[in-house]
Amino acid sequence: MRGLDLVSNRITFSTGYSDNWRIGAAAFHHNMANINLEAYHWLQGPAAEESGDEEGDGGEGESEDQDGSLYQGQDEDENEDANEDEDESEEDDEEEDENDEPQLLPGFTSTIANEVAKRYPKFKPILDGILEGHNIVDMDDYFGIVPSYKRQATLYTLELQVKHNSTPEHWLGAPTHSPEEILALSREYQPWRCCLTGDEIRELNVGAISSRQSASYWKSPHTTKDGEQQYTQGKYRYSAAALAIRFLSRLPPPLRMCLRNIRLNENAVSVAYPECHAQGLIEFCIENPMLHVERRLDLWRNVFQSPSSEMANLTFTFEGRLAWSTSGYDGRGQGLWSLVLTDSIALWVTEALALIPLGMPEKSYTLVLDGGDVPQQCSDIFQTIVQRDAAWQTAWEMMTSDTFSEESFFTKRAHHCYRFEGFPDAVNEMVNSPSGFIQCTFDTGPAVWNAEVEFGKYRHFSLEDSHNLPIANQVFFQPQDPLPSWIDLHIENILPEFFTDQHLIQVDDTSEWLIHELKGAWDDGYEDQKKQKEEKKQEIAKAKNERTNREMERLSRGFSFFDIN
Template sequence: MSLTGLPRELRDAIYIYYVTEEDGYHYDLSSGKLRTSTNERIDTLSLMHVCKGIASEMRGVHFVNNTVHFSTTPLPTDRGSSRARHHGYLLEDLYTAKRLVLPWVRQYISNDIAQRVIDRFPKSEALLRHLMSTKRRICQGFEQLGKSGDWGQAPSFHRDTIDELLNLVAQTPAVGELTRKVLERQGFRFRHEQNVASLYQLHPIAWRLPNKQESKIVEDQSPIGPHNPWRERVRDRTRYYISAASQAADFLSKLQQQHRVHIRSVDLHETHAAISYPECHARALIPFAIENPKLKIIRYADLWGGVLTSLQSARFEEHRSDPGQGVGPMRTMYAWELTKTIAPWLMEAMALHPAGMPAKCFTLVFKGEPELMQPILDIVIEDAAWQDALQTKSDRQEQPPVPDRSGTGYKRHSCYQFEGFPGLMRDVIAGNGSIQFNNCSAQGWDIEELFEANPGCSDTADWNEAWQSMRLQAVVPPAPQTWDAILSDYVQEKDDA
């Protein structure tokens, strides 16, 4: 009996068995194609070529029954010039330049401009009102303009807010010359006859895979930052990584809709620190999740290798760029930096659903060995408890607080992480929500016990000082791992002695 002569139910079972790969499909960046877990070509679709009837019955079966995996991958050296490989730094320099200009252009923020920005980014209202009602020297004096958590926004939405605001303000002719003066005082340079205001027309998308042409446009229209020949030399010898999420978005955008709507499961493996604000790259997948309600996305972030290393890898590059320090030990990470390094990932994951990600479609999972994970989660939960207590302390404070010019009140304190942080961690502890820490256990906290344990803290400033004192210890990976071993993955070739 031929295959077509079998009952449909039996044929379907054969199709599923035939196409299913034990470890699913794995994306290969160099070829732009899906392969098996052993990097072999997928041959299971050849059955579809037997006849049109079987091809019709098998349509989409392979995607329905195989998880599609994407993993952080080194940026290929043939993807354009060395500046293309430094695309992430171009974006960071561009954002830095815009943020430096922001306090100086506040006089050009009209009520109409402010309302247009607020309509698009509702959580930006406090920031806009602060800029419009505060003197420039005060705005300059407080770095909170760059701290998205203080203003209730995820970092990428905070950057988008500043980007949109400056784009509207730059329509005033005087802003171009003002921009030149401000940035030149900060050590930036502009090319001959460069249209300074053109930098406000740049809206690079962080998760888009960089290519030579796009990077050149950003480079040509951006101001030139202070030159450091040692840093450029080191960057040419640094291995940069592309996030799994950005690769997934690129692959799905090139896959025809009639095929991608059959995908049911996508696993993103963020094993290394990647370029261009990788914590926000899952935003690129929102349109595909809306298009395909049955799609389930799990983003696995290696807590040490992919998240905490984002801070240390940047320091590692700076360390290698300094001829006076590159031969000595590198500065370590401290406990007060842990939650602040993890926080952008938490904030971006929280922002996905309000931005359009369907409910229960996306999950962020921090992963690692139990002995590596548990100490970090304990600190994160303790920080959530201290922020919860800080907020309660502010509400209970009998004396009027010291006049605050930052615009953020008690949120300016370093023990404040971001809006909604305590509630988020309660959900994590309860096993609710879209964020998980693998191989960990956790318990809640009691604010009153914290207050009793710190009787000398009479106001929010005391509370913040106590938290800072508690977080001065150094943090290193448990043996046999070391920072040197982890960071060796980011060296393209051995540095000269």
């Protein structure tokens, strides 16, 4: 009977690694991180340089927004208390410093912001802050917004900027991806793309702003001309979800309808925002209501080691993570930091919950936090740290309605006690409904932390003291036996050659691949660069069409044994 094996058996995918995939995966990760950074920065930028205000019709430090209203530059830090007894000269110095700060313009209008808010209402405070002239895009913070939601809202804002031609003219012509290019690349290259070809990496490289976006960067261990070793020997992997999506997209629909159970074994760190990759499974779960996907996350080998912020993604290398982790007194490294621990779990949990409003059938998907060989330790960590931090977020939200009600949205959301909107409710649901949408292979325990009690203990804290609460109570964990030490877990993700006395190539301005990758980035000949980019795009498009035709021919032959009419 056709498809019986698919009906009867579960298909399992694990995090994918090979020496050939490693280079492409590393380059893809850094392309995704940098393209997202570029998209966000197109929303806000500097005002045009002025030669002088000879007509006297514009005050220094003022700028006109897209709707004609005036706004001042970034306000003084809301966390600073003015001291009335300060020396007058110090006040003059501070005023001069404020005047020296660059004026920031939005790339969009308030009309566009209102339009974006209809589709992405939680992004509206970000847009309002940009319109008010606050330096928002340089802040490395999600502000409690689900990261994939924030990225999608950014792209939609950029799309409307392009549609309504609202981007300031003096921003255009920069030697980076244009807004149109960012939108096109983001549509074609979702974070769950995997196993990219050389042509696809080169297509992403056109307009690159970092050498890490090039596959060439990762091929050989090397140093800069100043002798600084570059970290290029990590084992970069594609997520199990990405590999499953690739498989499903190539499987004929009649066979996809035979599938019943898929397990995604995310047993190692993977690239390009893996916490959101299940979004690529939604269409298949809608297509086949009888399909159930279980995504299992290895806490110690995946979640606890994964980057959990935009800056961490931009700078991510396995060797860099190892270097940070090796500082300690017992030779085993300082261990897993409690602050990062909760950030990582909160990230994966909130991204999973974001699947439902995107259309994922609730009964078609389960996220499982896997404690592996140390379930008791994971249970202890969950009860003592994760539950505590969830209670502290609720307590902080109570404080923002009481003592700190006048603080800005950004002060409230960038607080160390605030992770993501809805995170405390998600933790409570995991405790009270262990067989729900998000499950654990370890005992989540009873709810041992009470937000009301925590609020009573800390309600009189200053803003600074409350912000530092998770750091003042920080803990570092070493994995228990039989797991390796925290350092050795990191070493698992690095090629053995890194730890040998290997030859390092010195890369300088005469290195052929570096010249190729940076060509146009620093040149004045923008028109020549633009022409080269268009020629390269045409070459890549032709190659992709030829490859697609070959793949379709192979698929038509390869699936003939299934007897599909």
